[in-house]
Amino acid sequence: MNFEPFLNHLHTLKQCSPQTIKAYRNDLKLFGAFLQDRSVSRISRVDHALVSEYIEYMRQQPNPRFGRTGLADASIARRLAAVSSYLEFVRVSDPKLRNPLKDLSRRWQKNNEPKPVEDYTLDLLLASIPNVRDRVLFSLLLATGLRVSEVHQLNRDSICIDQETDPKGKVHVIGSGQVVGKGGKRRKFYVDETTVFAFAEYVEARRDDNPALFLSERKQRMSVRAIQYTLDAWCRKLGFSHINVHRLRHTFATRLIVLIFGACRSLESGGTNSAPRW
Template sequence: MDLSAAAEAFATHLATVRRLSPATVRAYRSDLRDLAASVGDVSIAQVDLESLRDWLWKATQRGDARSTLARRAAAARSFFAWAKDEEFISVDPSLRLVTPKRGRTLPTVASREGMRVLLDAQRALAAAGDPTDLRDHAILELLYASGMRVSELCGLDIDDLDQDRATARVLGKGSKERVVPYGRPARDAISAWTTRGRPVLAARAASATPAVFLGARGGRIGPRLVYTLVARTLGPVVGADNVGPHALRHSAATHLLDGGADLRAVQEILGHASLGTTQIYTHVSAERLTATYRLAHPRA
């Protein structure tokens, strides 16, 4: 079997058997297509360790980040392990492929005061009753209050919200379901959106949708619109042009820990499979604490 055909078969396996998210499958497919472009039109059995090392070296020369190199190495190992199990190859060439160490990059986090100013400004805009402003205010409040991912927010249906208990049922990575809480400001913003704003946009759709958040034509909102909203509103607060919805997730987690929340509770709220993933926010909190100490203590 040639390499490209095997890569497509592996992507199908990931989607249908392992049931990974579409985004994860796209990432694997992209990495393996890059490998195929690097080694040329060869069969999967012709790919050896030197081919894989040369592929990663080319990526290094392009200036790819260490995190990208590490992800590609992991994709290659998963792919060739599967290929050996399927008996497409007799020897796995990736067994001795060294994974580049990831550099630790702390996430972008807004300050509490910055978030207060941002959300107060959005609430003032929404007070005029424009459906889009009502929606945008509810989105920002909910992302920050719950720490949910943008894909989880876009996938929310009306029945997923329990406004009395101020909780949302979300479908996370690996189709894992969890319930996340949110506070009174988010509940008020969602209530204003669903009663005053959503019906206006829903009336523009050709057919009804159960989605909580709608686009201009009344259909389910897409991640790109949420990215644009967050970049426009949060970007000036954190001083970054390419900030996205994940920065609100980072901010929510960091502020929870700053306020004394238990690390495992934050793990549950965020839907992390591993506590190690959540621990990055302890580093953020520690660095913020150190920065505050240096500014405030006379002997710092």
């Protein structure tokens, strides 16, 4: 089954990132292999029974990364979403085609939304990691809300360190930088004082001339996969439950919302309608 027209559609019209297209290709490749094993060559033969069989098929897939059999519900949900998007694409030229996943998708949404990691767990995890590179890596992910693909592109000089004086005369150290995010758009990020100091000490201690901020054991820029694996490896080594990189980004967003809400409540209690300056 040829999925390339759909992937080209994602690239040219939807302007999806290369990482997103790669994920869709891998997910659809698994679905294509499943159909081929069952001699299904026409997409019109995909019905509720076949989808249910595909779900069971994914539950039986080896999962060596986590040392178990079967994909996690979140992974199954993502693969089903990829197939559903493909079916909707085909339905544009063939309106009579049914998408059986429309009826089944709701039951697979419960694990899609990442949950923030508890502060106690994060503090304990970071404090337990002796490797300076990895500790700074995870601190940056948590402090900035950057995507793993954005952290992957950081260089040693990507973060500028400045000092600011607040109205009470206290000096604060902050970091800032820019990355190329989704859709090739540049966006700015900020780094808190504690993480800035850790970052500065890490860079100062480096004895190589590689411009990349985070290097692998082979002294090459850490890949996206290597960053993801490193976090998972530390969780397993230290006895923590699995924490994926995206949960750190979600934790950052949750903390930011709490911070903004708290500032607004403080303004209200102080009897002012002025908005805070961020």
